Amino acid sequence: MAHILSVFRPQSFLALLGRRNPTFHKMSMDSRAREIFRAAVEAVQPDRVVRQSLERKNDSVIIDGCTFTLRHNLHLVGFGKAVLGMAAEVERILGDHLINGVISVPHGIQQTLQQHGKSHLLLKKDSRIKVMEGAKHNLPDEDSQKAAEEIKLLTSELSEKDLLLVLISGGGSALLPAPIPPISLHEKLNVTRRFAAAGATIQELNKVRRTLSLLKGGGLAHHAHPAQVVSLILSDVIGDPLDLIASGPTVTCEVWPEEVLSILDRYKLLNSMPASVRKVLAKQGPRWKDIKEDSGSTGEALNVVIGSNTIALTCAGQRAQELGFRSVVLSPGVCGDVRLVSRLYGLLARFACSREEPSPEIAAEVLRLGPEVGVESWDLCRTMQVLGEGRNEGWGARCLLAGGEPTVELTGKGRGGRNQELALRVGMEMRGLELPPQGPVFLSGGTDGQDGPTEAAGAVTDGGLYDEAQxxxxxxNSVLSDNDSYTFFSRLSAAQRLLVPGLTCTNVMDVHVLLIPAIPIEIS
Structure with a gap:
């Protein structure tokens, strides 16, 4: 009976799958990888995540299990690259109770959406929400500072009867610059640049940024008290830490000036700070002691992550199953040097494609690499178990999904980004690893639709890449040393390997897709 089952299961399963989903046999592995990526991006569209997070019931709205009464008391502010589409959906759902709003969005975004046929992500012509564009080249500027001032003014005039809905997405920090007077925007930017150049950690940098800002680190929520504040957040940060996304304007994270003075002294920058910065830091105690002091405010808000890399990977996994794969999510927090990340994926591909039990050395190296790329040993063991079951039990095709934001050490002046370079390096790691009829295939793509200074979001590769290049x-090797992955993929004539999804209107970091074909079983 065991022998019969070992022969019958994979063939009967694939036959059944083919009847349920005719596209399984017709689509190439490359096409299926791209379709899985598309599903990930669709899952975190700004209008979709808002629609799924708001449940309208007559004159109330339910958000994250909490019910809020609507009495023509709704106000809206927002800042980030995806906020315009988020605001448009809020307007459709709750517009009859909306009094006013101000959103700070990237320069030229309205025209871009119109040109790309994304009018559903635009506000109505008679909208009560004011759109302010700024932050050219993703850097704070005078336009974004004016938007921040209007947002602060709106929130400061609210009462206990009001409900403030705050929309936040990636890029929000640059679109909400509000240095504490008398610090100028230029002075604040210069201070943070000097901190970064001195080798300060991201935690130290954030403490400085919050301490010198009126709205970051919970400042917006404090200004809005006593109104009820609810934030809907589209996360572009690994782990979805609320205090780091757009520097946490609605997350109470108090930093005392004394702490920043200590950090300044540690990096020997204290004596070279502008007089305005020294004046702000000379005030003892927390920033908020002078803000609505008689209200007893704690400035607490309801913060809800409505879109993230995890959500994107979950929907990508569902699509992978529809296309004939057994899917497993490795981690939404892959980070670290792209060379180490590519090595990990190459090892996992070889582990999954081995016809026999892989050598223990492969699993040992996978577990060793895990901590260096932000992946827990438990997740690696769980993933290898699924990949191994696919090989041992004849389950057939498998799909490994992961996300995050690896880093690239720039050594050249070529064109490309971390996703294209990761795909190229994984192709090298899978050199010679080819199973009939095709595969394995690896895709790496940025959900924001851009990867470096190119129109590509990433690339798709396989074990035949090296021979194709030769x-x-x-x-x-020359391409990698010059960080010129975009030029490399553009010159390949055999197939279109670049991933060019166009305007995606969202950003939840990167998505990695490794497709393992069904391993032919030899029947004796």
Whole structure:
């Protein structure tokens, strides 16, 4: 009976899958990888995540299990690259109770959405929400500071009867610059640049940024008291830490000036700070002691992450199953050097594609690499178990999903980004690893639709990449040393390997897709 089952299960399963989903046999592995990525991006569209997070019931709205009464008392502010589409959906759902609003969005975004046929992400012509564009090149500027001032003014005039809905997405920090007077925007930017150049940690940098800001680190929520504040957040940060996304304007995270003075002294920058910065830091106690002091405010808000890399991977996994794969999510927090990340994926591909039990050395190296790329040993063991079951039990095709934001050490002046370079390096790691009829295939793509200074979001690769490059006289090592992955993929003539999804209107970091084909079983 065991022998019969070992022969019957994979063939009967694939036959059944083919009947349920005719596209399984017709789509190439490359096409399926792109379709899975598309599903990930669709899952975190700004209008979709808002629609799924708001439940309207007559004159009330339910958000994250909490019910809020609507009495023509709704106000809206927002800041970030995806906020315009979020605001448009809020307007459709709750517009009859909306009094006013101000959103700070990237320069030119309204025209761009219109040109790309994304009018559903635009506000109505008679909208009560004011749109202010700024932050050219993703840097704080005078336009974004004016938007921040209007947002502060709106929130400061609210009463206990009001409900303030705050929309936040990636890029929100640059779109909400509000240095504490008399510090100028230029002075604040210069201070943070000097901290970064001195080797300060991201935690120290955030403490400085919050201490010198009126609205970051919970400042917006404090200004809005005594109104009820609810934030809907589209996360672009690993782990979805509320205090780091757009620097946490609605997350109470008090930093005392004394702490920043200590950090300044540690990096020997104290004596070279502008007089305005020294004046602000000379005030003892927390920032908020002078803000609505008689209200007894704690400035607490309800913060809800409505879109994230985890949500994108979950929906990608569902689509992968529809396309004939057994899916497993490795982690939404892959980070670290792209060379180490590519090595990990190459090892996992070889582990999954081995016809026999892989050598213990592969699993040992996978577990060793895990901590260096932000992946827990438990997640690696769980993933290898699923990949191994696919091989041992004849389950057939498998899909490994992961997300995050690896880093690239720039050594050259070429064109490309971390996703294209990761795909290229994984292709090298899978050199010679080819199973009929095709695969394995690896895709790496940025959900924001951009990867470096190119129109590509990433690339798709496989084990035949090296031979393809050799046949066309392309030197992959030279390409990698010059960080010129975009030029490399553009010159390949055999197939279109670049991932160019166009305007995605969202950003939850990167998505990685590793597709393992069904391993043919030899029947004796």
């Amino acid at each position: 046949a066309q006289g392309l030197d992959i």
